[in-house]
Amino acid sequence: SEITARRQDEDDLRKSRKRAELLLLNILPQPVAERLKKGERTIADKFEAVTVMFADLVDFTQFSSQISPTELVEILNQIFSKFDRLARQHGVEKIKTIGDAYMAVAGLPKPQDNHAQAIAEMALDMQKAITQFNADNSAGFKLRIGINTGPVVAGVIGIQKFSYDLWGDTVNTASRMESQGLPGCIQVSAKTYKLLQEHYNFEERGCLEIKGKGKMLTYLLLGKRHANSKLLLSP
Numbered sequence: 001s002e003i004t005a006r007r008q009d010e011d012d013l014r015k016s017r018k019r020a021e022l023l024l025l026n027i028l029p030q031p032v033a034e035r036l037k038k039g040e041r042t043i044a045d046k047f048e049a050v051t052v053m054f055a056d057l058v059d060f061t062q063f064s065s066q067i068s069p070t071e072l073v074e075i076l077n078q079i080f081s082k083f084d085r086l087a088r089q090h091g092v093e094k095i096k097t098i099g100d101a102y103m104a105v106a107g108l109p110k111p112q113d114n115h116a117q118a119i120a121e122m123a124l125d126m127q128k129a130i131t132q133f134n135a136d137n138s139a140g141f142k143l144r145i146g147i148n149t150g151p152v153v154a155g156v157i158g159i160q161k162f163s164y165d166l167w168g169d170t171v172n173t174a175s176r177m178e179s180q181g182l183p184g185c186i187q188v189s190a191k192t193y194k195l196l197q198e199h200y201n202f203e204e205r206g207c208l209e210i211k212g213k214g215k216m217l218t219y220l221l222l223g224k225r226h227a228n229s230k231l232l233l234s235p
Contacts, residue, residue, distance in 0.1 A: 028164045029093055029109045032156060044155035050107030051119040051149045051192060052171055053092075054178035055083070055126060058142040060100035076100060079141075082129045090122040095166060101178075105166060108154050116149055116195035120221060123147060123186045145186040146177025147221070149195060176210045177218065186221040193219045201225050 028036070035043055057079070064072050076097075083102055087094045091112065095103040104122065107115030123145045130143045150170030156162055173189060181187035193202060202219040210216045 031109045047108045048151045051115040052105045052174035053119045053147050054175050055102045055145045057100040058144050058183040086122050086125045090118045092122050142183035144181045144183050146181050147192050148174035148189040149192040188219050190217045
């Protein structure tokens with residue numbers, strides 16, 4: 001009957017709306033997706049204090065030419081799924097992956113005080129995850145990570161295909177920390193170092209000529225400082 005057909009149509013519409021909502025939640029942070037649903041058209045927010053991380057699988061492009069496309073996607077999927085789980089575990093927001101690079105941030109869309117620690121913990125766990133992946137798969141991947149702290153603008157771009165992204169000098173510097181970092185290491189800027197130095201061990205890398213920034217003092221994050229590590233480090 002006509003009523004049954006109408007009910008079916010309404011039901012289908014509800015289901016497709018639900019699917020669209022789930023898709024939005026997969027692409028955007030929940031508070032941002034909610035604002036879009038309520039009809040906000042332009043979403044751009046300034047956050048004064050966040051910590052941004054870039055991670056890159058060193059020489060992966062070279063390696064990818066030696067394997068099949070299916071194997072390539074499977075490997076990246078395994079590694080990035082593990083990183084996604086770590087992001088959830090540490091309260092970090094994944095922003096995107098670009099090829100074999102992974103970008104994440106802490107301190108937004110809900111501001112948090114421990115943004116630098118959250119990223120530091122995730123970065124250390126990511127290095128452990130790659131070591132484990134290598135052991136399980138007889139592989140030799142090296143992960144290079146760069147971290148920086150500061151203000152950013154975060155917003156949604158796109159009409160048909162949404163994406164949540166970050167802009168600003170803080171982001172560019174985090175990207176440089178990664179690209180001019182060392183394989184298997186986590187390089188951080190002086191800003192991030194200041195927030196973490198009491199609870200983590202670092203090695204000063206010295207002044208690097210950072211493209212577009214001039215000379216910058218950078219540090220390598222080595223691990224968490226234990227309560228008794230001060231005793232061990234004293235001469």
